[in-house]
Amino acid sequence: MAQITAAMVKQLREMTDSPMMECKKALVEADGDIEKAVDVLRKMGVAKAVKRAGRDTNEGTVATYISEDGKLGAILELTCETDFVGTNPKFTGFAADLAKVVAENDPADVEALKACKMGDATVADELTEMIHVIGENMKVARFKRVSVESGALASYIHLGGKLGDIVSFGFANDATATADEFKNFAHDVAMQVAASAPVAARREDVPADVVAHEKAIYMAQAAESGKPEFIQEKMAVGKLEKFYKECVLTEQEFIKDSSTTIAELAKGVSKAVSDDVQILGFERFAFGEE
Template identity: 75%
Template sequence: MAQITAALVKQLREMTDSPMMECKKALVQAEGDIEKAVDVLRTMGIAKAVKRAGRDTNEGTVATFVSEDGKTGAILELSCETDFVGTNPKFTGFAAKLAQVVAEQNPADVDALKACEMDGSTVDAELTEMIHVIGENMKVMRFQRVSVENGALASYIHLGGKIADIACFEFAKAESAAADEFKTFAHDVAMQIAATAPVAASRDDVPAETVEHELSIYKAQAAESGKPEAIQEKMAQGRLEKYFKEFVLCEQEFVKDSSVTIDGLAKKTSKDLGDEIKVKSFVLYRFGE
């Protein structure tokens, strides 16, 4: 069993906003396993959600790039040493250029990216030059290229680059991509993703292990009620439905208008354009995770 240190209790408290003593009890019950301790607190109904606190080890930014035709894009995380540099336009601009290289040259990994051509040189040489100019170490932490054949992409950057995403939309008519109605819808959906951090675009895309894990928590909570098993099952399923509505993008209430869901917004936009607009997927990066 891992030692229950004050630092571990503090970390659990920051992650769950739960009382210090309850955190300590949960860690004892979970034998020092912080992830299991979170589940203990959730089962007890003390922790409602888990923050992603305490994972940032440095500073930096998340940048995105989407091609002019909206078909290809990339998201990239670039780290540095201080917040001052992390918000410097020269640094954030360089990160955006790196994202463009990823989108256009499709490197397999960070080493392949460093070998890519950039401004008549290589990414590695340009990165080294940027380190010398700014005077801080920098590192490409991760990136992902995104493309769509029949549709378009949209990106959104929040909190000065601490959160960013690329949303992928599919539709039948090529001209829909240029329509103002689609552009507004795509921007709003990308903003929604940054604001709410959904786990998937549709419930079918939620990993089976995530569904099983959530259901096990809800069943344990229902068991605490002492009600008949059939009622407990309905309670657990009801809470799972609530989970989908809260964490599945297309089922979420639109942050700008709670009377409509993202799926409802997609249907309205589809009707306006005489096309079928679908929110296919998204990539969300939160800096330091």
Template identity: 65%
Template sequence: MAQITAAMVKQLREMTDSPMMECKKALVEADGDMDAAVDILRKNGLAAAAKKAGRDTNEGAVAAYISDDATEGALAEVACETDFVASNPKFTGFVANVAQVACTTEPADVDALLACDMNGESVQDALTEMIHIIGENMKITRFAIRKPANGAVASYIHMGGKIGALVEFAFDKPETASTEAFKSFAHDVAMQVAATAPISAVREDVPAEVVEHEVSIYKAQAAESGKPEAIQEKMAMGRLEKFFKGFVLNEQEFIKDSSMSIKQYAEKVSKEVGDNVRVVAFDRLVSGEAAN
């Protein structure tokens, strides 16, 4: 039987981030074979993942991936058990890798994503290994992908990964994406989405049931005034307009300059770059929201 030295245990620990005693046990079982010991630890990781699978995962992080040319991007959320792990660089790096894999492979759902390749192994195997290394249950909860045909994307991660925003823009000239005016605008709009939680980019995309619900409330409020029905209708519609200005991205006041809306900001940038820049759609993921 090979002699297991402290240096070997230290090397295996550095390779896997596993506890010292587990590294020593794996090396003994593998008769000193480092590669075999890594495999043993990974197999033990499978057992550890199964044992931890019942624990709650109400914390987590959101990360973004944007291609170098900003023509495609993705958000991914991975849940964990504690906020301490949610801020661990190894964990946040893993979430970022998941976002990149999602963008490049375009899986149909989380199950399909788990089967995708990540640096030579499946995302599922990488997740299981991360569970073993960090010692908490984790799961990939959701992702969002944006690949505009004519345009670009931008992202903003808020509060250290608690909130992630991914915004899709449309324009006519490919060179617009590389202009400083557009880059600044795109960053600002992604930040706006993260900070204000709009419902949709344009009012036509607000779900009909949401509009109907708001209108019913505003009409009931107006009825309390005792004014003629025609005036009540105007009061209700006026309040609906305020609702749209508060929750439709293009109609919101720009948080860094309340003198203009996001749509007016887009028009300003369009003049600067000589193109027709539009905010088309967005995704906003809040860590822990899916679990709750």
């Protein structure tokens, strides 16, 4: 039996907003496994919210780059030692330049990125030079390259570089990318991704294991009702539908207007630009989050 420490109870409380004694019981039942304890609390119906356990990390920034034609982009996380440097324009500008290198070279990993050309030198050389100039250690934590064939990308940076995303849109006509209606819509959707942290762009994109996990939680909750199994199934399906509406981007309520959904906004902009505008996916980086 794992030892349940006060720190573990505190972490679980912060993640779930649940009572201390319930957190302790859940940890005992889960033999000290934090993630399993979260599920225990959810099955008990006492977990009000589940927050990601943020790990202690260095300072830094999230940066994005999108090509002029809007079809190629990248998002990158660059770390440093202090918040002062993390918001320094020289540092944030360097992060954006690195994102451009990622987009144009498509490196497989950080080591491959370091070997890429950056001006007359390599990324590794420029990184070393930046470390010397600024006087702090820094490193590329992660990155993701994004591209579309027929469509465009949009990005959003929030919280002074602590949160960023790139959203991929699909459509048939190149002219759509320059239409004000599309540009406003794309900006709003990118902002929505930053604010609401959806798990997927579309229902069919939610990983099967996530759906199975959620349904298992809801079935366990329904079983506590003591109602017949077929009623329990309906209760679980109903909660799963609510999960989709809260966690799937296209089904979410628009943060600027709760009377409409992102899917309905997409239909409206499609009509306005005489094209079929689809949200294909997104990449979202919260600084310090794996």
